[in-house]
Every structure is written in C-alpha cells, then in structure tokens.
Amino acid sequence: MIRVTGLRKRFGNNEILKGIDFEVSPQTVLGVIGASGSGKSTLLRCLNGLETINGGTIECDNVRLEAGLSHSDYRKRVKDLRLKVGTVFQHFYLFPHLSVIGNIIEAPMHVLHTPRTKAETEAYELLDSVGLKQAARRYPGSLSGGEQQRVAIARALAMHPALLLLDEPTSALDPRRIHSLRTLLRKFVDRGHTMIIISHSMGFLGGVADSILFMEGGYAVEHGPAEEVLRSPRDARTKDFLAQAE
Amino acid sequence: MTKSTTLLSKSLCAFCAFLWLICLCGNARAQQVLRWGADPSGGAPYVYTDPANPEQYIGYEKEMVDALAAAMGRRAEFVPSDWETLVSALQRGSFDVIVNGLEPTGDRAQQILFSNPYYIFQLQLTVRRDDDRIKSLDDCKNRTVGTLGNTAASRLLQQQGIPFRSYADPVGAYRDLELKRIDAVVMDVPAEAFYARNNSKLKPAGPPFTRGLYVIGLRKGDFELKSEVDAAINKIIVDGTLETILKKWGLWNEAQAEFQGPIRAGTQTATNVQEFTPTTSSFNWSEALWRLTRAAAVTVGLALGSMVIAVVLGLPLAVGQWKGPAWIRLFCTFYVEFFRGTPVLVQLLFLYFGLPVIGIAMPGWLTALVGLGLNYAAYESQVYRAALEAIPTGQWEAAYSLGMSPVLAFRRIILPQAFRIALPPMTNDFVSLFKDTSVAFAISVWELATAYRELANASGQFLLLGLAVSAFYLAMSLPMAHVARLLERRLRDRATERVVEQEAAA
Numbered sequence: 006m007i008r009v010t011g012l013r014k015r016f017g018n019n020e021i022l023k024g025i026d027f028e029v030s031p032q033t034v035l036g037v038i039g040a041s042g043s044g045k046s047t048l049l050r051c052l053n054g055l056e057t058i059n060g061g062t063i064e065c066d067n068v069r070l071e072a073g074l075s076h077s078d079y080r081k082r083v084k085d086l087r088l089k090v091g092t093v094f095q096h097f098y099l100f101p102h103l104s105v106i107g108n109i110i111e112a113p114m115h116v117l118h119t120p121r122t123k124a125e126t127e128a129y130e131l132l133d134s135v136g137l138k139q140a141a142r143r144y145p146g147s148l149s150g151g152e153q154q155r156v157a158i159a160r161a162l163a164m165h166p167a168l169l170l171l172d173e174p175t176s177a178l179d180p181r182r183i184h185s186l187r188t189l190l191r192k193f194v195d196r197g198h199t200m201i202i203i204s205h206s207m208g209f210l211g212g213v214a215d216s217i218l219f220m221e222g223g224y225a226v227e228h229g230p231a232e233e234v235l236r237s238p239r240d241a242r243t244k245d246f247l248a249q250a251e
Numbered sequence: 252m253t254k255s256t257t258l259l260s261k262s263l264c265a266f267c268a269f270l271w272l273i274c275l276c277g278n279a280r281a282q283q284v285l286r287w288g289a290d291p292s293g294g295a296p297y298v299y300t301d302p303a304n305p306e307q308y309i310g311y312e313k314e315m316v317d318a319l320a321a322a323m324g325r326r327a328e329f330v331p332s333d334w335e336t337l338v339s340a341l342q343r344g345s346f347d348v349i350v351n352g353l354e355p356t357g358d359r360a361q362q363i364l365f366s367n368p369y370y371i372f373q374l375q376l377t378v379r380r381d382d383d384r385i386k387s388l389d390d391c392k393n394r395t396v397g398t399l400g401n402t403a404a405s406r407l408l409q410q411q412g413i414p415f416r417s418y419a420d421p422v423g424a425y426r427d428l429e430l431k432r433i434d435a436v437v438m439d440v441p442a443e444a445f446y447a448r449n450n451s452k453l454k455p456a457g458p459p460f461t462r463g464l465y466v467i468g469l470r471k472g473d474f475e476l477k478s479e480v481d482a483a484i485n486k487i488i489v490d491g492t493l494e495t496i497l498k499k500w501g502l503w504n505e506a507q508a509e510f511q512g513p514i515r516a517g518t519q520t521a522t523n524v525q526e527f528t529p530t531t532s533s534f535n536w537s538e539a540l541w542r543l544t545r546a547a548a549v550t551v552g553l554a555l556g557s558m559v560i561a562v563v564l565g566l567p568l569a570v571g572q573w574k575g576p577a578w579i580r581l582f583c584t585f586y587v588e589f590f591r592g593t594p595v596l597v598q599l600l601f602l603y604f605g606l607p608v609i610g611i612a613m614p615g616w617l618t619a620l621v622g623l624g625l626n627y628a629a630y631e632s633q634v635y636r637a638a639l640e641a642i643p644t645g646q647w648e649a650a651y652s653l654g655m656s657p658v659l660a661f662r663r664i665i666l667p668q669a670f671r672i673a674l675p676p677m678t679n680d681f682v683s684l685f686k687d688t689s690v691a692f693a694i695s696v697w698e699l700a701t702a703y704r705e706l707a708n709a710s711g712q713f714l715l716l717g718l719a720v721s722a723f724y725l726a727m728s729l730p731m732a733h734v735a736r737l738l739e740r741r742l743r744d745r746a747t748e749r750v751v752e753q754e755a756a757a
Contacts (some may be wrong), residue, residue: 054652055652087651091654098645102668111664
C-alpha cells in the first residue's frame with residue numbers, strides 16, 4: 006500500500022530524517038512512536054507532501070514521489086500523492102466558516118468535482134458511521150474536541166484516500182473517548198482502510214496498531230508487529246523508551 | 252496711613268492716565284488702517300500676486316483701495332482671504348471691508364452693508380475657438396457652463412435653469428473649458444479680459460451682456476465707515492483717479508463713462524445709480540434642500556463607486572504584497588506607501604489638473620471616483636493583508652492535504668475567513684471614505700460639502716444649513732454602520748446561534 010525507502014529530510018544543515026524505510030500493507034495500521042524531536046511529525050508531513058523531501062522515495066498506490074524530480078514534476082506528484090493520502094491533524098483544522106456537512110463536501114465537490122447530491126449522500130453516510138449525523142448543519146465552533154475529531158476523520162475519508170494519517174489522535178480525548186476512537190478506527194480498517202497513526206499513548210496503539218515503528222534521532226530504530234515491539238523490543242533504545250513511557 | 256493712601260491714589264491716577272494715553276495712541280494708529288479682504292488666488296485683474304515679485308500684490312482694485320485709503324487719510328492693509336468665505340470673514344472681523352468685485356445681491360444685503368458702487372461690470376460668455384454651436388447663453392440650455400461660485404453670473408445661470416458648475420477661480424474654469432470638461436464659461440468682463448481674451452484656444456461668444464454693480468462690503472451697522480468710504484469713492488471718481496486706474500488696466504469702457512459722467516458733473520451722486528438692478532437671489536429653503544438632496548445623491552454615488560474600486564483593487568495589492576515575487580511586492584509596497592503617504596487632496600488635484608498635461612482629461616466626478624478609489628485601495632489592501640495573515644497556517648495545510656490547489660484553497664478556505672476579520676475595519680474605512688468624498692470639492696464636484704459651503708455662503712445660514720448637512724451625512728452613514736454591524740454579528744455568531752437554535756428545538 007505504502008512503501009517508504011531511504012527517506013531523508015533536512016532543514017538547513019539539520020537533518021531530521023536520516024533515511025527511513027518501512028512499508029504498510031493494505032488494511033493494516035502502523036503506529037509510529039518516539040520521543041518529541043525524533044522526527045515522527047516531520048515524517049507525517051513528508052507523507053502528505055507538506056514538506057519537500059531531500060532524499061529517498063515515497064510510493065503509495067501507483068504514485069511515486071522521489072527526491073530530485075524537476076520542480077513541476079515534483080509538484081504534480083505531490084498533488085497526486087495528496088489525493089491518495091488523507092490527514093487528520095492533531096488540531097483538526099476544520100474550516101470554521103463551513104458547517105459540518107460543508108467541511109466534508111468541500112473537497113469532493115471542488116477537487117473531485119463530485120455533484121453536490123452525491124457528495125452529500127456520501128457525507129451523511131460518513132457522518133452516520135462516526136455517529137454525528139445529527140450535527141450535519143452545525144458549525145465547528147459549537148462542537149466538542151471529540152466531535153471535531155470525528156468530523157475531521159469523516160472529512161479526510163470523504164476523499165477516498167488509500168491511506169489515512171492521524172497525528173496524535175488521543176491528545177485531546179478522555180479515556181472513554183479514546184476507547185470509542187479505537188473502536189471507530191478499527192471499524193474503518195475492517196472496511197478496507199489503511200492507516201498510519203502517530204501517538205504517545207502505547208495503550209491506545211496496543212489496541213489499534215498491527216505494526217509499530219519506533220523512531221529516534223531521525224532513524225527508524227525498530228519496526229515490527231505491534232505485539233512484538235511493544236512487549237519484547239529487540240533494540241535497547243526501544244526498551245528504554247517503552248520503560249519511560251510506562 | 253492717610254499719606255500713603257494719597258500717594259497710592261496719585262500713582263493710580265498717573266497709571267490710568269498712562270494707560271489712556273497708550274489706548275489713544277493705539278486707537279489713533281488703528282484709525283489710520285483700512286483692512287480690506289479679497290481673494291488673490293486666480294484674482295487677476297482685481298488683486299493677485301505680482302508674477303514679477305511674488306512678495307507683492309497688484310491689481311486694479313489694489314490700486315483703487317490704495318487711492319481710497321489715501322482719500323480717507325488711512326493706510327490700506329490687504330488681508331488675503333477666500334472668495335467663498337469673504338462675508339463670514341468680514342463678520343468675524345478679520346478685516347473691515349470687502350473689495351473684490353462684490354455684487355450687491357439681495358441675500359448679501361441681509362448680512363452686510365454696501366457702499367456706493369464704484370464699477371459697472373458686464374458678463375462675457377466664452378467658448379472654445381472651434382465651437383460654433385454656442386452664440387449666446389440661450390444656446391447653453393442643455394450644456395454645462397462654468398462660472399465662479401456665488402457670483403452674479405452663477406445666479407443668472409441658476410435663474411435661467413442652465414446647468415452650471417462652480418469654480419473657485421477663473422483659471423480652473425477656463426482650463427476645463429479647454430479640456431472640454433465644460434462647454435462654455437460665463438465670467439465678469441475684468442476676469443475674462445485677463446484670463447481668456449488672449450487665449451488662442453478660446454473665443455468670446457457674442458458681446459458682453461447684463462450690467463451689474465461692484466460695491467464695497469462693510470459690516471452691518473458700520474455706517475461711520477460707510478460714509479467715509481462713500482465719500483472717498485466719490486472723490487476718486489470726481490478727481491479722475493479711478494478713471495486713470497481703470498484705463499491703465501484696460502477696464503475703461505462705455506459703461507464706466509455712462510456711470511461716472513453724471514457723478515463727475517455733480518448732477519448725481521453714486522447712491523442714485525440704482526437703475527442697474529443687480530441680479531438678486533434670496534434664499535429659498537425648499538430649493539436649498541432640493542440641492543442638498545441632489546448633492547447627497549452625488550456623495551453616495553461617489554462613496555459607493557470608489558469603495559467598489561477600492562475593495563476590488565485592494566485584493567490583488569494585498570496578495571501581491573503578501574505572496575508575490577519580489578518585484579510585484581516592491582510595486583505593491585510602493586503603491587501603498589505612495590497613496591497612504593500623500594494627502595488625498597493632492598492626489599485629486601494631480602489627477603484633475605496634472606493628468607490633462609499628458610492627455611488624460613477626466614471629468615470631475617470620474618476623477619473623484621478614481622482618485623478616492625485608488626487611495627482607498629491602498630488602505631483596503633492593508634486591511635486584507637492583516638486579515639489574510641491572521642488565518643492560521645493549519646487552514647492552508649488542511650486544504651492542501653485535501654488535494655486543493657493554492658488558488659482553490661485561497662478562494663474557498665482562506666478568503667471567506669479573512670473577509671470576516673476584515674469586515675469591521677472595512678466598514679470603518681467606508682464610513683471615513685464617505686466623509687472623504689468632501690475633498691471632491693477641490694475639483695468642483697457638486698457633492699454635499701460643496702453644496703453646504705456654497706449655499707451657506709450665499710445665505711449666511713451656516714448654522715441651520717450645517718445642521719441640515721450633518722443630518723444628511725448621518726442619515727446615510729448611520730444605517731450603513733448598522734447594516735455592517737448586523738452582517739458582522741451574523742457571520743461571527745453563526746456557530747453559537749446554531750447551538751442555541753438546536754437547544755431551543757430540543
């Protein structure tokens with residue numbers, strides 16, 4: 006589904022990603038863990054094209070973004086990549102001037118040119134599946150943090166992305182909400198979605214991720230099945246991190 | 252004790268006597284001066300700045316006042332003033348007499364005192380040399396005629412229902428005639444002789460017409476000075492001084508000879524020369540309100556039109572200055588700083604009088620529309636820029652990650668949010684633009700402030716007309732501010748309103 010090889014990113018002389026390799030199979034969830042500053046947020050921003058990569062490749066479906074392309078080619082590929090990758094930001098960034106339904110149908114209508122009725126039908130289905138059908142005509146400012154997050158998920162999924170990225174999805178949720186988010190995300194995986202989730206919450210990832218990538222200092226230190234990495238990490242640095250996380 | 256009291260009263264007496272002496276000297280010196288007011292800008296040949304010696308004023312009326320003052324045993328002191336406000340300046344005491352080709356009209360008679368006449372003026376119609384359509388005032392019924400504001404000529408045009416435009420000085424009127432902004436100019440012969448007769452692009456249409464009087468204006472009740480002035484006028488007419496002056500300035504003609512003849516023969520004093528009935532116009536409130544209403548319409552049109560220009564042009568300026576390449580950013584910054592950093596009045600004068608030099612002659616209303624629009628575009632661009640910059644980067648990134656192009660993200664996501672932020676300062680600017688339309692006065696656009704000035708000067712009703720004009724401005728700006736506030740509240744509270752609605756429904 007998505008394959009990343011030798012991914013490098015630097016800001017000036019400061020190299021944040023020093024050659025990252027991993028792969029996510031369809032219908033699975035990759036959890037990315039690591040301390041602040043380990044490069045996991047930058048990784049996510051590279052995957053949806055918000056940062057220009059300095060080395061390596063990102064392949065998603067049939068789109069292949071690589072460093073060293075001409076400017077116009079690169080931009081064209083980024084545009085294609087963004088249609089394959091949906092993002093749920095940590096702070097959601099819902100469009101405050103649009104209603105919930107307006108947030109969801111905005112991109113399908115103006116990017117994919119889906120007719121309004123079709124876009125709205127799909128949007129209501131998505132809202133139903135995140136449990137917010139009754140909030141369709143409300144505005145983001147009047148929603149709770151958890152509700153906003155579910156609108157953001159629906160908004161991203163409305164573009165039919167091959168891959169969904171979630172940045173710190175549990176940061177604004179209480180334990181009960183974390184549980185229902187986990188259930189919700191697994192439901193979407195069962196329906197065929199693939200996800201990469203950045204999180205500090207090992208408990209949350211333990212219940213939702215199929216595999217785990219541990220990052221430190223710009224390297225992918227350990228990558229393997231979730232149970233293995235979380236229960237019996239092989240690398241000493243992973244062990245340290247997990248010990249501190251508990 | 253008694254002794255010291257005597258001493259005190261003695262010294263007090265001496266001090267009082269000293270004070271009285273000083274006052275007397277002061278009075279005596281004040282008696283020697285005749286302060287006279289006139290408008291020297293574009294004031295040839297009445298009184299104007301000597302081109303050869305800019306420190307000094309010249310003109311036939313200047314020479315005449317000097318002669319009058321000499322006859323009165325006084326020293327003439329010129330107080331440069333503004334034609335439109337001469338009467339109120341006289342009433343305020345800025346000077347003692349008005350000597351500026353003043354016509355004794357009915358409405359002025361209610362405000363000031365007139366001396367005996369000293370000159371018979373006539374009016375002259377001037378057209379472009381290549382224009383054969385206009386032979387007399389009768390051919391001007393549906394054309395625009397320029398003249399000085401608040402003069403016998405302007406009242407005549409008003410009476411005959413000829414559309415006219417008021418100018419502050421003859422130069423502007425004749426220039427606009429050359430530039431085809433108007434079709435003809437009516438002016439008192441002295442001014443016409445000086446400014447138009449030698450202009451190769453213009454020609455007189457028909458002979459001079461109408462006769463009227465020039466008198467000296469005095470404060471109401473100042474009869475002492477009036478008799479002094481009248482005696483002096485009589486003296487310089489009888490001894491031929493005035494004739495010499497008028498001949499020197501090329502203003503001696505048959506009318507003057509007819510007027511002066513009986514006075515010099517001693518058969519008649521100047522007072523009796525009342526058969527040359529001057530164009531009178533008395534103040535008519537319903538007419539004034541009607542003119543104010545029309546002026547208000549012009550003001551609204553100007554404000555709306557230039558705001559549209561400003562709102563539309565401000566956006567590319569803001570975006571250019573915000574995200575454009577270096578040279579566009581430089582251009583936009585230059586534009587903004589230029590229009591913000593120079594007075595809008597200067598910009599309008601430049602557009603109106605400067606651009607015709609390179610062949611762009613716009614009519615006054617268009618100049619005001621474009622000038623105010625360009626000026627406010629600079630302000631609007633800064634409002635937009637601040638609003639655009641206030642939108643968090645996350646909004647852009649969210650739009651991009653949904654596959655939107657920068658243009659789409661800007662149009663659909665950023666702009667609507669920025670508009671909400673920009674709306675209150677835009678409203679502010681609109682209200683202030685609304686008031687700034689009054690600078691269009693400088694280029695003879697008949698809007699509300701111009702109307703106030705002209706009507707109030709003609710009638711002396713500064714207070715009542717001022718209240719009426721203020722009411723007009725408020726009647727237009729208050730609803731506007733109210734509508735803008737409603738719109739703001741609607742946009743801002745939409746989210747919360749929905750919640751309330753839902754909770755109410757539940």
